[in-house]
Amino acid sequence: MSHHLRLGVNIDHVATIRNARGGLHPDPVRAALLAAEAGADGITAHLREDRRHITDADLDALIGSISLPLNLEMAATDEMLGIALKHRPHAACIVPERRAERTTEGGLDAAGQHNTLAPIIARLQDAGIRVSLFIAPDLHQLEAAAKLGAPVVELHTGPYSHALADADVAAELARLHRAAEHGASLGLEMHAGHGLTFDNVGPIAAMPQLAELNIGHFLIGEAVFTGLGPAIARMRAAMDAARA
Ligand code: PXP
Numbered sequence: 001m002s003h004h005l006r007l008g009v010n011i012d013h014v015a016t017i018r019n020a021r022g023g024l025h026p027d028p029v030r031a032a033l034l035a036a037e038a039g040a041d042g043i044t045a046h047l048r049e050d051r052r053h054i055t056d057a058d059l060d061a062l063i064g065s066i067s068l069p070l071n072l073e074m075a076a077t078d079e080m081l082g083i084a085l086k087h088r089p090h091a092a093c094i095v096p097e098r099r100a101e102r103t104t105e106g107g108l109d110a111a112g113q114h115n116t117l118a119p120i121i122a123r124l125q126d127a128g129i130r131v132s133l134f135i136a137p138d139l140h141q142l143e144a145a146a147k148l149g150a151p152v153v154e155l156h157t158g159p160y161s162h163a164l165a166d167a168d169v170a171a172e173l174a175r176l177h178r179a180a181e182h183g184a185s186l187g188l189e190m191h192a193g194h195g196l197t198f199d200n201v202g203p204i205a206a207m208p209q210l211a212e213l214n215i216g217h218f219l220i221g222e223a224v225f226t227g228l229g230p231a232i233a234r235m236r237a238a239m240d241a242a243r244a
Contacts, residue, residue: 005205005239006041008071008193009232010216012053017220019053028054029061031220031228036068038232042090044214046073047083049097056083063087071214073134076101076113076120084124091130093154093191093214094120107136107156111144121148132191137172137179146186154191154214155179157204161195173203180209198222198238205242213239 014028032043043066045054054062062070069090074080075097084092094117096102096109103109110117110133117133124131132152135141136159145153160172176192183190192204193214205213215235222231 003211004041005210005243006212007039007232007236007239008042008044008191008212008214009035009040009219010044010046010073010193010214011035011220012044012046013217013220015053015055015058028058029065032062032066032068034228035232036066038229039236040068040232042069042071042212044071044073044093044216046095047080049075049077049079059083059087063089071132076108076117081120081123084129085127088127088129091132091152092124093132093134093152094150095134103136103138103141105136105138105156106158107138107141108133110135110141110148110150114144114148117148121150125149125151132189137175139179139182142179142183142186142188145183146188150188152189152191153183154193154212155183156194157192157196158194160204161197161200176204177207180207184209198234201235201238202242205239 011028011031014026014031018026047054047059071091071093072084072089073093073095074084076094121131131150132154133145133150134154137155155176163169163172180190189211190209191212192210196215197218219231
């Protein structure tokens with residue numbers, strides 16, 4: 001049996017629902033506290049440049065209330081760097097927000113953006129924040145991430161999650177496998193996420209190189225039907241079953 005696979009629960013879409021009305025309900029901090037009780041190992045939140053889901057006030061409240069490690073997803077901008085340095089989350093995952101920052105597969109263009117990313121990664125690391133880069137399962141991007149000195153990469157599972165034909169699913173899984181192996185051989189801590197569900201998490205959770213999955217949208221949607229605690233517990237069980 002391989003080491004424990006951490007589950008980071010992304011609470012952004014609790015804020016999306018709240019923001020549809022304004023006001024205070026549902027509260028992403030309450031979701032984060034419930035996620036901790038239900039077996040999450042970390043809380044993930046993406047403070048977007050457009051503040052589409054969580055807000056600066058949510059981030060303040062999360063930092064003040066949760067005991068789990070916070071993984072702040074952020075664009076590689078001076079504004080977000082300043083916010084990260086002020087709050088000092090456990091981890092910061094750099095994600096692309098604009099077209100020019102991403103590869104065709106939707107991950108961060110770690111290779112093409114080297115000169116933008118290098119100083120931001122250095123400042124985050126100097127502040128003791130564990131940096132991860134959200135990249136496509138592409139060997140070239142993995143090598144660029146290693147060259148940038150990022151200790152962690154998160155593999156983008158979106159294309160795998162969205163694939164419909166069996167052959168496409170198999171091809172995306174094969175790419176993820178190769179990337180997980182190659183990243184581990186470069187000494188990178190490997191995470192994965194985007195679009196994961198009860199039905200598609202198994203083959204990802206089974207990859208022994210992975211240390212953490214970050215899952216949000218499906219869990220918040222499923223919470224409508226079963227409640228957030230049971231949805232997280234079922235995801236945890238599906239991950240453990242795949243690892244056993
Ligand atoms: N990982 C990263 C880097 C992300 O940007 C997201 C989406 O915010 C996720 C994981 C979670 O994806 P989903 O909400 O589809 O589970």
